[in-house]
Amino acid sequence: MSDDRISGVPFEPEDPSEQKLWQALGDLPQETPSRRLREAFHAELDRAALPGFATRLRQWFGFSNNLGWASAAAALVVGIGLGQFAGGDRSDANALDALEQQVATLNRSLILDRLESASAGKRLRGVLDAVTVAEQDAEVARALLARATEDPVLSVRSAAIDALGPQLAQPALGDELMLLLEAAESPLVQLALVDMVLRYGSADQLERLLALAESGRLHPDLIQHVNTAVRKTRA
Secondary structure (H helix, E strand, O other): OOOOOOOOOOOOOOOHHHHHHHHHHHOOOOOOOOHHHHHHHHHHHHHHOOOOHHHHHHHHHOOOOOOHHHHHHHHHHHHHHHHHHHHOOHHHHHHHHHHHHHHHHHHHHHHHHHHOOOOHHHHHHHHHHHOOOOOOOHHHHHHHHHHHHHOOOHHHHHHHHHHHHHHHHOHHHHHHHHHHHHHOOOHHHHHHHHHHHHHHOOHHHHHHHHHHHHOOOOOHHHHHHHHHHHHHHHO
16 A cells, blocks of 8 residues: 555554554455445445444444544444345355454554554553553553553553553452552652552552551652542541
């Protein structure tokens, strides 16, 4: 696919991960749709213009941002699905399932690449895109946890904390976070994790946090902060 092609998609030709994504999309099979399939697809595009449809569609397929290619891919998949359902061909339905999986895999790879990018702006985009994916994907959740505790840019770290916070109720992620806090030596890492627990932690996690403060295992500047904040939650 030529880099000179004009498109509304946020394609960055100098980014290897973006090039990989477009190459993979270009390798998807190109088939001529039937008249019934074209009619169903265009009818779905008309419905996509209605307020609120695009948002629900992106959430259904696990895409969080207004990425042009993601919305187009989702609309295409729905159009194909309606056409195949009308035709009743099981082999085509299997092909649709495979296409959905390919799109989801490409989106996941792009999110992980952005979370590891040297660019703070791309890391932030990765955090925002990962919000609806991390709950079902342990690797993406761990990558978000790394951004929440290690990212040198405050805006990226805060966005990652917000993205992970509601998931602290999940035993695996909650236990991993508390173990990380207990082992953390960096005041910045402690601050990020303490903030996450104070904002989103369960009663048990707050008790463990208070025990760390009382045993002097937190930075001195954080101990008073934790004691005050926990007391407020009990008031």
